[in-house]
Amino acid sequence: MNNETLIPVIGVVTDIRIDTPDVKTFRVVTPDGNKPFEHMPGQCAMLSIPGVGEAMFSITSSPTNTEYMEFSIKKCGCLTDWLHKMEVGQYVTVRGPYGNYFPVETELKGKNLLFIAGGIGLAPLRSVINYCRANRDNYGTIDIIYGSRSKDDLVDYSEIINEWMTEAGVSVHLTIDREQEGWDGHVGFVPNYVKELNPDIDKTVLVCGPPIMIKFTLNALKELGFTEEQVYTTMELRMKCGVGKCGRCNIGSKYVCKDGPVFRYDKLGALPDEY
Amino acid sequence: MQMVNNEFKPKIVAFCCNWCSYAGADLAGTNRLQYPAEVKIIRVPCSCRVNPMFILRAFQRGADGVIICGCHPGDCHYTTGNYYARRRMTLLFSMLDFLGIEKERTRLEWVSAAEGQKFASTMNDFVKTVTELGENKRLEDLRCKK
């Protein structure tokens, strides 16, 4: 009998990193120590604990990482609560990769890139950022604007400080929502920060964050003169199958799990506003 | 000692109210009164805490009989809880019977904290009744069978 996409493979959690009070990053390999499967930046996988639930998460590690896969997961529901309680050595099930990916090998090639992320929205973009860093020659400048509620809520803070900020040709702009002791960086919401920074409009933009942030960021970008064709985002809706058959993650005629999760903004705008 | 394989040992779930029946079960224990080990006691704050769903779930998970024990009417720690439980359980048992599910598999008994003897004899009697009925077949969930 053929392979069935709904039947997962086993993964072992080999490392758990506490990123913020409600975000942890889990490193997953197969029981024999390999990466569960190959993927492209922006693609997702179905992670599950049998008996607890199954849900779609974006793969936050870069495809250029050949050893393992990472998932940054925010605690917000039944399954994620469970995942946050588990210890190293726990088995999970994974299936994927699902969905499309950021066009890193086509449209984004040779472009100056601007990444805009809010909160846990950095998770899918981290995969792209690290992919671009690994294939540095293929891309122009890399700018990253990242904001969260507070300093403690910045995901991957040590990687940002130690790797991204120190790398030539990558500039990182951090912001937090409210003043905080020990923070001398920028304070304010991401959309406003984007306007303040006034990036060149030759850049291609990749946005991910809470829906409300995406909405205002897009307005800000338009004010600055960006067109919708320059902006990519990634979506999330409730999913069960991951392969466009269970029928719940559609936005109009497009399925987020199959035709998405990455959408160019002009394409998304042509779909009903139901997300 | 090796059990005879084909001897049927029913699984019994007993919901006991914290204030009377659970203490009654305790007393039965301290007095070394014998009652079958197949009875699994679940302590509840009051007999009226027992939702019909608890009983159905017990059957789903493999119970062959479910018994609810509470304070005698008039003695409820919360004054009236067992009066409500009495009405609810009467109706529920009647409905189970209506659907053709053996009515002898469910029972409600009043056991006070001082009635260790009654607790033991009630359980002995209930286990005997259910043993005679045999395995729960009409309200079983096949998926839960090994």
Next chain:
Amino acid sequence: MLKIKLSELPILFDALSAKNKLYIPSDTKGGARFLPYENGMKLTKELNTVRSPKDLFFPQTENLMDFKLEGKKIEVIDTREECEDFVIFGVRACDVRSFEVLDRVFLSEPIDTYYKNRREHGVIVSLACNRPEETCFCSTFDIDCANPEGDVASYICGDEMYFEPLTEKGSELLLGLSCLSEGSEAPVYECKRNIYEIKSKLPLSTLSAEKFGKDMMEYFNSDKWDELSEACLGCGTCTFVCPTCQCYDIKDFDTGNGIKRFRCWDSCMYSDFTKMAHGNPRVSQKERFRQRFMHKLVYYPMNNDGLFSCVGCGRCLSKCPISMNIVKVMKKLGEGKDE
């Protein structure tokens, strides 16, 4: 053309069920239903079954796999088994088309092997509709109830039943059935002619789907959805009796000695269908109602070369508790829209 006397049908059923599992539509207290044939069972006189035959390819619940848990370890157990050959007898033209609609979902990449397994092992004997009813509107979707598709087409003409194999699978099924004898084509022509005559008189025979399958945003933003969905109860009747509704849910059941992961039909009409930890993109019944009809009339055809995800079987017309259905939706949405 092969034929058999209606009175001898039991002989045919016995012969078919001796070789393969056979399902025929038969009467129950809840209306006609496809049931595994047992000796003595009679073919229903009802036009169609309450539940559609999609059950046989895509059952309401099916176990996908088992898990064994031990400490931190998990083991996946593939419980799939090769399905036995089976025959579905007496499938109406609309329902035969519904399999094509389902195929496009389940047999497109990545293929759903659970569905494919059953689909490959099923042989469909379709049956022409001698007495279509007022709720029928298969012609709206270019389905011809006088010429049903399938592996074998069958026709009831007077007191005889005629069979015409349409595929290799069908010819194979009829091969060596000694109870069948050669028959002429004339009675079948007569039967078809009668059907066409009645068909032209059906009240919904003029219903057209031409306006649909396009203009997504216009239909989506129509102000008629409020009124149409007002009385909707949010139950799943329409989706569960529908031969083309295929949404499903995947759930885990803890048996106490392992986990069973199963899938079951789900309905876009249910409030928790799209509910996530942080909210629900379809807030009220209006959005859910709209999703169902937009999917059938616009989204699905947009993704599938204009094939509609409705076959005009009329089940939702007769079963909706509040009598709101796709015909009313099509007529209302189509009002005032230019061709």
Next chain:
Amino acid sequence: MQEMMKKKAIELLQSGEVARVLGWKKGEFDYDITPAVFESVEEIEKEFIYNSLCSPNLSKYLVKESRKEGKTLIFLKPCDSYSLSQLITEHRVIREYVYAVGIECYGKTDADTIKQKGIKGITRITENDGVLNIETLYGNEKVPVYEVLRERCVNCKSKKHPVYDELIGEEGEMVDDCERFDEVAKIEAMTPEERFAFFRNELSRCIRCNACRNVCPACTCEKCVFDNDASGIAQKAASDSFEENMFHIIRAFHVAGRCTDCGECSRVCPQNIPLHLLNRKFIKDINELYGNYHAGENIGNRSPLTDYTQNDAEPNIVYERGGKNNA
């Protein structure tokens, strides 16, 4: 009748007394009538309908509609009126926001019941003096309404309106010789094996569409226990006969003492499961054990399950009462 109701609705809408009207709307065919909310005189004139086919109970819609600005006019058949009264008792509908017009009712029919008589391909139904003229693709039929009444109307329990602001037509009385418990009694008299087989046959047809729950005027929980993943018993489709039984036992139990026996659950069931039998069993037991009680008869009545007396029967009455024992 229909014209009087239309007149009343238009009058109240125009005077501003009510902001909307809950009634029945014409369908694609003469029989597929949809409950509807009318907000303008034109809509009422064009689409409002009332006849022997207007089966749906409108009361539950008030939970939603009466929360809107202004009063809602609702037309109530006697059994719908019991449902409203119960909803008011349970504070699910606020009396002041409702303008209730009671309408007399001599029993309703519907397409299912007519079709079960073998009448198929219905193209037109007209009603004249209690007789339905049914035109079909295959010939015409004349059927008196009383021959195709729904079960709940055959066993009508009351023609009285426990709650109304005004009446159109005559007020009736409780029906004394109502035989609605006869079938329950018949089943009670069977052996447990027969009862088990009977209900297995009925309940195994359930497709878990939830129509019975969603239509029930007593089921007004914001979130049903069967939809709540955290409840541990949430289920979308019964995977096992146990789950079928559980759903129906619990559904009936949750409305025990509150069910007005309006019969909507059985009406909407696409699989013709006689769900009212379960509800009636509870009502019958309540009547026999705790005294006659009719949910919705008076606003503010205390339901038998939120009440008790010190001398209530013990549950073992179940073992002693009626029915044959295990063979």
